[in-house]
Each structure stands twice: as C-alpha cells, then as structure tokens.
Amino acid sequence: MDPTLGIRRMEDFQNILKDRCGTSDISFMTKKWDPIKTHTPLHRIDPNRIKHEVFMSDRVQGVLGEVSRDTGKSIPMLCIEIHEMLDEMGYNRRMGVIRWMGFFLIKILKKTCSGVLVNEYSIDRVKGIMGKTPVVFAPSHRSYADFIILSFVCYNYDIEIPVVAAGMDFQQIYIMGRVLRNCCAFYMKRSFGSDKLYWAVFGEYVSMLITNNDAPVEFFIEGTRSRSAKSLTPKLGFLSMVLDPFFCGRIDDVTIVPINISYDRTLEEDLFAYELLGAPKPKESATGLLKALTLLSGLYGRIYVDFSEPISVKQFCGIPKQRLTTEPCTETLFDKSEIEVKVVPSLANTIVQEQQCHAVLTAFNLIAVILNNSLFIKPQKLAFGAFVSEVKWLKDVMERFGALVDFHGNDDVEDVVCDSMTVHKNLVLLSDSHIVTLAHKHASTDEPQYVLAPGHSLSNEIMKVAVPVMMLHHYINPCLSFLITPAVITIVLQSIKNTTPSISKDELFKKYHYVRMLLLQDFVMGKANEAENFNTCLEIMDSLNLLELRRRQVHHGRNIPLQSLLIGLLRPYFFSYLTLCLTLKESKSPRTVTDLTREAQKRVESLLLSSYPVHPYSLALDLFTCAMRSLEFMRAAVKVKREGQLMYQPGPHLNRVTLEIDKYVPRVIDVLISRTSSPSSSSSSTLIAPSSSKSLTETNSSSKL
Structure with a gap:
C-alpha cells in the first residue's frame, strides 16, 4: 500500500546497520558530511556565544535584579553563579569526538544487534520540512541508548546532530560527562524547585537553542526512562520552555517531531525489573557504566526508529496573529497566557500518543x-x-x-x-x-x-x-x-x-x-x-x-x-488499585506515599504467599504510584501537609472508587481484609496452579477474524 495514505509498512523500514556490513566503519564515520540544517536563524551563534547571549538577555538580567533584592546577594556574586550554571549546562559540538563515538557505536551494534531499522518514508517527510522553522525531536524513552541511536540515525541520513537535553547526573560521570557534552548534550537539573535564577537561565538557554541554533533540539517528554515500557505521563516544564519563543513572538513557528524508538530487547531489562519491585535506582557513575558494558556480550535483536508526522505548533494552537509580538520577551516562565495553559498539556498528550502509534x-x-x-x-x-x-x-x-x-x-x-x-x-x-x-x-x-x-x-x-x-511485562506493556x-x-x-x-x-x-x-x-x-x-x-x-x-x-x-486475554491484562492494575484503596481507607492518620505503597505491596505479597491467585505484576511499584495519582485526581485521596511532609488521607470519593474497582476484580475485598491480617509465609506455597483450560486457538472458532 502507498505510504502516502498514512499506512505504515515494514517495507518502508531500511536496515541501516546492514548497510555497514562489509564496508569500512572508519570511512563511513570520516566521510564528508554536509548535514541539513533545521532552519536558518537570523543570527546563528556558536555554543560559547549562546552562553554569552543568555547572560545578557533581558529576562536573565531582569531576574538577576529581583533575586539580588530578595536574597541580599550582590550582583557580582550572582553573575558568577550564572556563569557557573551556564558552564555546567552548556553543550559543545566536537565532530572529532562524535565521529569516534559513532565508530565505536557501529562496532557494538554489529556485535549485539541484527539491525537498526528506520522508516525511510518518515525520514524523507521530516527532511522535507527542514530549513523552514526550528525543529524539536521528541523521542520515546525506553533506554539509555535512545539518545545515541537517534544521533546515529541523523548522521546516517545527513541531518544535523541534535542538541540533547540530559539529566545533570550524567554530567557528573567521570570522562563520559565530558564526552556526551562534546556530542551535543546539554545538562539540566532534575528539579528546579523555586530557584528563580536557574529557571530564568535555563529557560533562556533553551530559547536560544530554539531561535539561534541550526540543529534540532531533542528532549524526552516523559522526563525519564520508562521502567515498565508504558508511556509515562508527559512532563510539561521543558515543553513550555521550547514553546516559549513562539508564544513570545521571537519565532513564527516551531515544528515538533514525535519519534518512537522500539527495542526487540531492552539493555536495562533486569535493572528495570528490580526497580519496579523496590530496588533504589543506582546512581549514575563510571562504575555503573562499565558494568553496563559487560551486558553487551548478549544478543539484542532489532532496533526500530519511526518519525511521526511533524506537528506545526502554529497550526496546532490556532494562535491569532495579534498574540505574537516582536518585542523582547521579559516575562518569566511562570507567566503563562490562557492559551498556553490549554495548549501545552494537549500538545504533550498528542506527542505521547503519536509515539505510541509509531511503535513497532x-x-x-x-x-x-x-x-x-x-x-x-x-x-x-x-x-x-x-x-x-x-x-x-x-x-x-x-x-x-x-x-x-x-x-x-x-x-x-x-x-x-x-x-x-x-x-x-x-x-x-x-x-x-x-x-x-x-x-x-x-x-x-x-x-x-x-x-x-x-x-x-x-x-x-x-x-x-x-x-x-x-x-515479561516490560514486553507486554507496549501491546497495551x-x-x-x-x-x-x-x-x-x-x-x-x-x-x-x-x-x-x-x-x-x-x-x-x-x-x-x-x-x-x-x-x-x-x-x-x-x-x-x-x-x-x-x-x-x-x-x-x-x-x-x-x-x-x-x-x-x-x-x-480474546475477552479473557484482554480482561486478564488489566486485572493486575485493578488489584493494585484496590489494595491501595483499602490501605488508605484503613489508615488511622495521614500517611506518606512511601508508607502507603510499602503497606499495599506487603499485602499483595501476603496473598501470594498464602496461595491466593493474584498476579505477581500487582507487586510493581509503578502501579501503586500511578494508582496514588489517580486516587488524588478522582478525589478519592486528599493531599495534606504534616510536619513538613506531604501525606494523604481518604477523600470524599474513596468509597465510590473502591466499589467501582471491586466490580472488575470481584470478591477480592473480603479476601484482602481477611487474608492479610495473618499472612502465611509457608515456603511450600504454590504460586501458579496448572489448569486443563483449552488453548485460545482451540476455542476461537466463533471469532469473526
């Protein structure tokens, strides 16, 4: 079928790793490279000049005075802090480093993967809009490899290497932090809190990358890797910064390109499993990196990259022309117009949905x-x-x-x-x-x-x-x-x-x-x-x-x-939600999310030990975290602050939500209440009971498929 009709086909995917077989990797990575620029800014400035322009911007200078008055710090002292921030976050572009990293990457991919498949129709579509407006790449985030794979794809198709937003913890990795910076990574804190100066400096830095840079800006809208391989609720902060120059009228439009990167086998699958069960996330370090490299002796199958249809922010928003202005933008990132407040969450959800639709x-x-x-x-x-x-x-x-x-x-x-x-x-x-x-x-x-x-x-x-x-569920969840x-x-x-x-x-x-x-x-x-x-x-x-x-x-x-299969896929979610509801309901005083999660997870473990047929995936902390947010959203839980901590207590709709969930995991409430009060810890418990049920295909004769 014709790809112009919007139908995705595996025939449109080209294995770019196969193209490297039987050829010189050094020749490929040292080839003459004249990449397509995303757009031609009025004043293209290099990485060091960008930092200077950020420092001198009206927004940063305005906030500088405010912070000096609020904190009592002198202007010279705050100026030093700003320069340190910019040196810490700023990216470099060293083509020598990029070429050597690409060479080693190809060697690793050839050893561990059977292919890197790219939808070439989608690539051609993206290249067709290059040169007109700033372009922002928004890939899914399932592995540390995402950033490197996308840069390799861009190099292969002669697209300028993206400037990538990375967490500050990577900057602290010995040697690797500098290497990533030279490969166009810029660093940001995981949380800005109420640091007005950092907000202003980083926000203006992103604005400069959008308006005065000719490379794509790349960021992960989910904020972090998804341990479960489900799409995470999008984070809005960085997207707001990306759109800020458009809403301020500094540029006429921004093009967002959602991208899906799918893996046959994910490098971090073991690590993710333990984190979902409660293991703390290991700190990024050179030692951790070396341990990760030892995993590269296995087989990881294929990697798939598919670019969604580019999204024009101007068309998405339908912004009236009079909203835009060419005056210098001095408002802070906290000052949002009504249309921005509506558009940013809607656009974020659209990006995530497009990522999902383009999974392989x-x-x-x-x-x-x-x-x-x-x-x-x-x-x-x-x-x-x-x-x-x-x-x-x-x-x-x-x-x-x-x-x-x-x-x-x-x-x-x-x-x-x-x-x-x-x-x-x-x-x-x-x-x-x-x-x-x-x-x-x-x-x-x-x-x-x-x-x-x-x-x-x-x-x-x-x-x-x-x-x-x-x-196993790491590979089930993309289907969901x-x-x-x-x-x-x-x-x-x-x-x-x-x-x-x-x-x-x-x-x-x-x-x-x-x-x-x-x-x-x-x-x-x-x-x-x-x-x-x-x-x-x-x-x-x-x-x-x-x-x-x-x-x-x-x-x-x-x-x-098929009905049974579909219902079974959702049962662990409802079971975890119901367990958390009952844990919250029985709490005699407000409790932290951590306390509620631990208690709920303990109750599920007790049922498993007592041979009750609960799905082990109900133990996943990810389910309890999402359940807690959902209960708050549904007003089944109310957030309160006690002794400087955020805690939760039962909300007005807790009973309604609990009874609603109970419809989908019938006869469980009494079991949860009775069996978790005196759990059995017998080591002879049978957690999975065999059955003589017929197979799906044997009983599927009535399907119209």
Missing part, C-alpha cells in the same frame, strides 16, 4: 502476552506447536487494532518464534517436554534485599516469581497502548454480564470513560478524540465478535478467549 511490535511482544496468558490468566501447559498458533492468532488481532508487527518478512511463524526466543533465552525457555516457560532470574540471598528501598523488602520466594514477571480501549470496554461489559444482556452505546461510553479516567495515569489518552476512538474500537470489536452492535445497543460477544 516484535514477535517477542506477542510471545510475552501469550506466555502471560498461559501462566497467570488461563493457566495451561501449551505445547510449542499450540503456542506458535497462539502467537500467529494474536498477530492478526494486534494488526486489527492498528499495531505494526515485524515478523522479518517470514511466513514461517515457528521460525520467527524460535529466533525471538533465542534473543530472549535469558527470560524464556523451552522445556524438555516442549513447553514454553519463564526462566528463573533472581539469585537467593539470606539478607533483606533493599533496606532503604522505596518499596517493601520482598522475600526471596516472591522475588523468584516476581523478577521474571516484571521483565493498542489494546487498552478494547480491554476497558471488555471488562466493563463483563461486569454487567450477569445483570443485563445488553447496554446502550451511550451508557457504555459513560462507564468506559469513568474507568479510562481511573487508569489515566497508567495509560495516557487523548480526550479530544475519545468518543471517535471509542466508536471506531466498537466496530473492530464487533468484527472480532468481542461484542455485537445492534443499532444503538451493545450486546455481549462470544469470543471468550
């Missing part, structure tokens, strides 16, 4: 979903042949919901599954009886694991089960961005199945919307097209026999296997 799923994403289903949702021992059939079936389902799945152009699904399991042999095994199962990933210890961790210190018995499950709408609709229909044979579309939408808002922190959504997406999804679900549409009424469908 691999065979292992589907393997993870099927394995999760056979282990925890409908426990059964699937022979390898049946397992392969399930993967093929799920591929068809995922494509119906808009996903692009790469099977390497191979029609032999069994070969594709075998190849994928080879890449992930550290996580998935084929037993002697040809049953696909999870590998053990946790080494037992006699000492408590994480005394100072944000979560509860889990037992070794639970860690043995939970660590591989966290890793395509399945979240049908999954929510299915679980809502399931909750009313015993009371009514049908429901009106309007009533179903109301129930769907409530649940979708409840899960908003876990699954980013765009409110603008919610009704349209809902109706489109109903039609697809009807074609799959997940439901039946009869005029304005929705009836229950007969595709029980």
Whole structure:
C-alpha cells in the first residue's frame, strides 16, 4: 500500500546497520558530511556565544535584579553563579569526538544487534520540512541508548546532530560527562524547585537553542526512562520552555517531531525489573557504566526508529496573529497566557500518543502476552506447536487494532518464534517436554534485599516469581497502548454480564470513560478524540465478535478467549488499585506515599504467599504510584501537609472508587481484609496452579477474524 495514505509498512523500514556490513566503519564515520540544517536563524551563534547571549538577555538580567533584592546577594556574586550554571549546562559540538563515538557505536551494534531499522518514508517527510522553522525531536524513552541511536540515525541520513537535553547526573560521570557534552548534550537539573535564577537561565538557554541554533533540539517528554515500557505521563516544564519563543513572538513557528524508538530487547531489562519491585535506582557513575558494558556480550535483536508526522505548533494552537509580538520577551516562565495553559498539556498528550502509534511490535511482544496468558490468566501447559498458533492468532488481532508487527518478512511463524526466543533465552525457555516457560532470574540471598528501598523488602520466594514477571511485562506493556480501549470496554461489559444482556452505546461510553479516567495515569489518552476512538474500537470489536452492535445497543460477544486475554491484562492494575484503596481507607492518620505503597505491596505479597491467585505484576511499584495519582485526581485521596511532609488521607470519593474497582476484580475485598491480617509465609506455597483450560486457538472458532 502507498505510504502516502498514512499506512505504515515494514517495507518502508531500511536496515541501516546492514548497510555497514562489509564496508569500512572508519570511512563511513570520516566521510564528508554536509548535514541539513533545521532552519536558518537570523543570527546563528556558536555554543560559547549562546552562553554569552543568555547572560545578557533581558529576562536573565531582569531576574538577576529581583533575586539580588530578595536574597541580599550582590550582583557580582550572582553573575558568577550564572556563569557557573551556564558552564555546567552548556553543550559543545566536537565532530572529532562524535565521529569516534559513532565508530565505536557501529562496532557494538554489529556485535549485539541484527539491525537498526528506520522508516525511510518518515525520514524523507521530516527532511522535507527542514530549513523552514526550528525543529524539536521528541523521542520515546525506553533506554539509555535512545539518545545515541537517534544521533546515529541523523548522521546516517545527513541531518544535523541534535542538541540533547540530559539529566545533570550524567554530567557528573567521570570522562563520559565530558564526552556526551562534546556530542551535543546539554545538562539540566532534575528539579528546579523555586530557584528563580536557574529557571530564568535555563529557560533562556533553551530559547536560544530554539531561535539561534541550526540543529534540532531533542528532549524526552516523559522526563525519564520508562521502567515498565508504558508511556509515562508527559512532563510539561521543558515543553513550555521550547514553546516559549513562539508564544513570545521571537519565532513564527516551531515544528515538533514525535519519534518512537522500539527495542526487540531492552539493555536495562533486569535493572528495570528490580526497580519496579523496590530496588533504589543506582546512581549514575563510571562504575555503573562499565558494568553496563559487560551486558553487551548478549544478543539484542532489532532496533526500530519511526518519525511521526511533524506537528506545526502554529497550526496546532490556532494562535491569532495579534498574540505574537516582536518585542523582547521579559516575562518569566511562570507567566503563562490562557492559551498556553490549554495548549501545552494537549500538545504533550498528542506527542505521547503519536509515539505510541509509531511503535513497532516484535514477535517477542506477542510471545510475552501469550506466555502471560498461559501462566497467570488461563493457566495451561501449551505445547510449542499450540503456542506458535497462539502467537500467529494474536498477530492478526494486534494488526486489527492498528499495531505494526515485524515478523522479518517470514511466513514461517515457528521460525520467527524460535529466533525471538533465542534473543530472549535469558527470560524464556523451552522445556524438555516442549513447553514454553519463564526462566528463573533472581539469585537467593539470606539478607533483606533493599533496606532503604522505596518499596517493601520482598522475600526471596516472591522475588523468584516476581523478577521474571516484571521483565515479561516490560514486553507486554507496549501491546497495551493498542489494546487498552478494547480491554476497558471488555471488562466493563463483563461486569454487567450477569445483570443485563445488553447496554446502550451511550451508557457504555459513560462507564468506559469513568474507568479510562481511573487508569489515566497508567495509560495516557487523548480526550479530544475519545468518543471517535471509542466508536471506531466498537466496530473492530464487533468484527472480532468481542461484542455485537445492534443499532444503538451493545450486546455481549462470544469470543471468550480474546475477552479473557484482554480482561486478564488489566486485572493486575485493578488489584493494585484496590489494595491501595483499602490501605488508605484503613489508615488511622495521614500517611506518606512511601508508607502507603510499602503497606499495599506487603499485602499483595501476603496473598501470594498464602496461595491466593493474584498476579505477581500487582507487586510493581509503578502501579501503586500511578494508582496514588489517580486516587488524588478522582478525589478519592486528599493531599495534606504534616510536619513538613506531604501525606494523604481518604477523600470524599474513596468509597465510590473502591466499589467501582471491586466490580472488575470481584470478591477480592473480603479476601484482602481477611487474608492479610495473618499472612502465611509457608515456603511450600504454590504460586501458579496448572489448569486443563483449552488453548485460545482451540476455542476461537466463533471469532469473526
């Protein structure tokens, strides 16, 4: 199909790593390079000059006087602080360093990866808008490798190396901090707090990069790597800074390019699993970097890069021309117009949605979903042949919901599954009886694991089960961005199945919307097209026999296997949410998020130890964190300040939210209350009970697919 019709195809992806095979890497990295500039500023200035212009700007000079009056510090002393800030944050562009880093990167990629695939149609589309307005790259953030991979892609396609926003902790890594700076990284604090001077200096620095630089500016709108591989709720601060020159009238437009970088296997998968269970994030250091390099002896499959259609901020906003001005911008970054307050969150959500839509799923994403289903949702021992059939079936389902799945152009699904399991042999095994199962990933210890961790210190018995499950869900979660709408609709229909044979579309939408808002922190959504997406999804679900549409009424469908799979994917979320609700409800006084999370995680562990069939993914701290934000958003939890700490207490809607969640994990409240009061710690507990349930493909004959 013609890519101009907006249909993504694997045929449009070019393996740029394959192009490097049989050629000289040194010749490639030392080639004559005349990159396309993003735009031609009126006054292009070099990195050192940018720092000088920032210091002399009206905004920084204005705040300088305010801070001097407020703090009593002298102007000369504050000027020294500003210069130190700029030296700390400022980037350099050293092509010699970039070329050598590229050379080593190619060597590593050739050793560990089978391909770096780039959608060349999307690249051509982006290059077509270069030279007209400042361009901002907004890639997804799943690995430390994202920044390096995108720079390599830009070099390969003769696009100027982006200037990349990086956390200040990287700047402190011995040697590597300087290397990254010379490769166009500029550094920012993780939190600015109420430091007006830093806000002004950094904000003006970003503005200068947008207005007076001819390279793309790159930033991660999620703020940090996603440990779960789900899209995180976008952070708005940096995006506001990027848009500030446009709203102030210093430039006529800004072009935002959402980018998805997908990995067959993520380098940090083990680390992420432990962090989700409560291990503190390790401090960035040269030692940590050397340890990470030892992981590069394994196989990591393919990497995929896809550029979304560029977004013109001017068109997105519909800003009246009179709003723009050519006067110097002296207002602070805290002073926002009404339209900015509305536009920035909407644009941020759009960027994240575009990232999700341009993901590429691999065979292992589907393997993870099927394995999760056979282990925890409908426990059964699937022979390898049946397992392969399930993967093929799920591929068809995922494509119906808009996903692009790469099977390497191979029609032999069994070969594709075998190849994928080879890449992930550290996580998935084929037993002697040809049953696909999870590998053990946790080494037992006699000492408590994480005394100072944000979560509860889990037992070794639970860690043995939970660590591989966290890793498995790292590959399941990318599928959920395509399945979240049908999954929510299915679980809502399931909750009313015993009371009514049908429901009106309007009533179903109301129930769907409530649940979708409840899960908003876990699954980013765009409110603008919610009704349209809902109706489109109903039609697809009807074609799959997940439901039946009869005029304005929705009836229950007969595709029980797919219904069960979708519901099972959401059950860990509702279980964690419900556990947190009850923990908050039973608290006799306000408690911190950390205390509530530890207690909730401890309760889930108790149920697992007592053989209650709760999904181990319900232990993930990420779920409790999102649940706490959701409860606050739904007014089920109220934030209060006690003794200088932010704490939470039950809100006016806690009972309503608790009862609503209980519909989707039935008969759990009594179990949570009774079983966690005296948990069993028997080491002989069976955490996964086998079942004789039929496989999905055996019972899927009624599907319209």
